[in-house]
Amino acid sequence: MKVSYYPGCSLEGTARDYEESIQAVCKELEIELQELPDWNCCGATAAHSLNHWAAISLSGRNLVIAEKMGEDVVVPCPLCFNRLKTAEKALLGVDKGQFQYTLHGKVKVWDMANFISQDGVLDIIESKVKKPLEGLKVVCYYGCMSSRPPKITDAKDCENPVSMDRILKCLGADVIPWSYKTDCCGASHVIARPDLVFKLVGKLYQKAAEVGAECFVVSCQMCQANLDMYQDKVASKLGTEIYFPIFYFTELIGLALGNPGVKTWLSRHFVDPLRLLKGKNLI
Structure with a gap:
């Protein structure tokens, strides 16, 4: 199973334990995480309270990269997930023309826990416990x-x-x-x-x-x-x-x-x- 992967900033610092466990577990479950190349901060938690356009653009850029990769994108951080989903709604909505990025809605944005809890993945986990x-x-x-x-x-x-x-x-x-x-x-x-x-x-x-x-x-x-x-x-x-x-x-x-x-x-x-x-x- 292959998906694109947006780690977010904190998983490279204060949440290293989370990142390392994700990488190890996904390897055991034969889930190939393809990290988005040249990804950037999603803007959480401050950007959306300061500048709506900037907040949508920060997360929107990551979504455009994911679409180019052609795989659904999995996001471990709920704050990042929320910001990417917010950008997705804006870039596919009625006001999409006011932003600098164009999105086509070709990939799904997954919260990591929801992705892992799919029936097929749970079957794999159960077989390996x-x-x-x-x-x-x-x-x-x-x-x-x-x-x-x-x-x-x-x-x-x-x-x-x-x-x-x-x-x-x-x-x-x-x-x-x-x-x-x-x-x-x-x-x-x-x-x-x-x-x-x-x-x-x-x-x-x-x-x-x-x-x-x-x-x-x-x-x-x-x-x-x-x-x-x-x-x-x-x-x-x-x-x-x-x-x-x-x-x-x-x-x-x-x-x-x-x-x-x-x-x-x-x-x-x-x-x-x-x-x-x-x-x-x-x-």
């Missing part, structure tokens, strides 16, 4: 960018996305239903308003604890950062102890498939996941 994640109690946390607004993302289940639920069930994990899978984590507001973000994240911890979860599974590096980096500060604010490892879904696929890179990816996390995994005899 070496270490089922039995006994691992997870909540899947999608955040707000990969599915909303549905008029941009084309999501049919924008309030109850299930892509990661399907993947984790395939891996043998105990996926716990909960009502906060698309709540916002505050994203980059953590720079200017950490108090606001700590309140939002604290609520997510509390609600996950209430349903008996032991960890979060995410597909967004901004959500992963906010839930992982500030856990001790939020715990201090709430006056309680908190221990929730925050996994990328691709890291857990790699774990279940027995990939040797798992410990390296997990070593970059702020909240140590190995304590939980060792207790479950999963690593």
Whole structure:
């Protein structure tokens, strides 16, 4: 299976663990990721609040490159996915003539988790699982960018996305239903308003604890950062102890498939996941 691939900026820096797990897992699943040549930043999160034309042009250029490659484009970052989908709608819409790029709508823009959760890919994953994640109690946390607004993302289940639920069930994990899978984590507001973000994240911890979860599974590096980096500060604010490892879904696929890179990816996390995994005899 061959697709084009738009990694986005953060996967080359703060989210290296996500990028490395994606590359390793896709190799095992025989998914050939062809990185867009000379891709550029999509403009998230600031461009669209400053200049609409520039925001559409930044993401539009990447879409034009993907069309020239002729393969559907897979996007791991939900913020990037949202911006590329926004550009797609603009460049194919009634105002398309006002922008510098021309799009023909020949390729599909995929959110990475949705792409991996297709039936055919899940069948491949299931056939390759070496270490089922039995006994691992997870909540899947999608955040707000990969599915909303549905008029941009084309999501049919924008309030109850299930892509990661399907993947984790395939891996043998105990996926716990909960009502906060698309709540916002505050994203980059953590720079200017950490108090606001700590309140939002604290609520997510509390609600996950209430349903008996032991960890979060995410597909967004901004959500992963906010839930992982500030856990001790939020715990201090709430006056309680908190221990929730925050996994990328691709890291857990790699774990279940027995990939040797798992410990390296997990070593970059702020909240140590190995304590939980060792207790479950999963690593």
